[in-house]
Amino acid sequence: MGNVFVLDHPLIQHKLTFIRDKNTGTKEFRELVDEVAMLMAFEITRDLPVKEVEIDTPVTSTSTKVLAGKKIGLVPILRAGLGMVDGVRKLIPAAKVGHVGLYRDPETLKPVEYYIKLPSDISERELIVIDPMLATGGSANDAIHSLKKRGAQHIRLMCLVAAPEGVEVIKKEHPDVDIYLAAMDEKLNEEGYIVPGLGDAGDRLFGTK
Numbered sequence: 439m440g441n442v443f444v445l446d447h448p449l450i451q452h453k454l455t456f457i458r459d460k461n462t463g464t465k466e467f468r469e470l471v472d473e474v475a476m477l478m479a480f481e482i483t484r485d486l487p488v489k490e491v492e493i494d495t496p497v498t499s500t501s502t503k504v505l506a507g508k509k510i511g512l513v514p515i516l517r518a519g520l521g522m523v524d525g526v527r528k529l530i531p532a533a534k535v536g537h538v539g540l541y542r543d544p545e546t547l548k549p550v551e552y553y554i555k556l557p558s559d560i561s562e563r564e565l566i567v568i569d570p571m572l573a574t575g576g577s578a579n580d581a582i583h584s585l586k587k588r589g590a591q592h593i594r595l596m597c598l599v600a601a602p603e604g605v606e607v608i609k610k611e612h613p614d615v616d617i618y619l620a621a622m623d624e625k626l627n628e629e630g631y632i633v634p635g636l637g638d639a640g641d642r643l644f645g646t647k
């Protein structure tokens with residue numbers, strides 16, 4: 439079964455409080471999401487394998503470590519996932535980025551895919567699917583199915599805020615996928631919004647309504 443990690447570092451929790459606050463405007467919201475994404479990336483990559491290499495410092499030769507293993511691919515779910523990509527890339531600048539475009543039909547709450555563009559070697563990469571919101575789980579579930587259909591083998595899911603309903607969907611449909619969250623919230627409301635949540639992530643990031 440996939441693991442669920444709630445990354446409750448004090449800095450993440452502090453910044454998330456201001457992200458949730460309805461009085462936080464678009465500029466500050468975007469900056470905070472970027473910062474939290476970077477902090478989360480630090481935690482998510484904690485288990486990446488390393489290997490020994492020999493280098494010369496100005497003083498002596500020494501054995502030291504560099505990242506080994508699979509290269510990383512980031513896959514934001516459009517639109518709101520875009521708000522977290524730069525934060526992660528600050529720590530993993532060589533990561534390639536694929537995009538999955540999905541929107542949630544407001545009537546049915548079912549995801550509709552409208553765009554997909556991925557690096558050609560996704561089967562060889564450790565992929566991090568990025569979306570601030572895991573609500574019903576429909577969008578992340580579809581995105582992950584889409585990636586697997588195209589050969590992806592190693593996938594992690596990174597979200598700011600999740601509802602238990604969404605987490606259950608991913609655990610059931612994708613038991614091989616570990617989920618990383620900044621917070622696990624209480625529930626979904628009748629409109630499919632996460633409670634207490636942070637509202638509509640895409641609208642708050644991009645200033646739309």
Ligand code: PRP
Nearest residue numbers: 516517518541542573574575576577640
């Ligand atoms: C939001 C969010 C997720 C999705 C989560 O996107 O960014 O992708 O809803 O909901 P779910 O778990 O119930 O599928 P939205 O559909 O609002 O599109 P947008 O990012 O383009 O605004």
Ligand code: URA
Nearest residue numbers: 573631632637638639
């Ligand atoms: N999408 C959002 O942007 N917010 C929610 O609370 C649920 C889905």
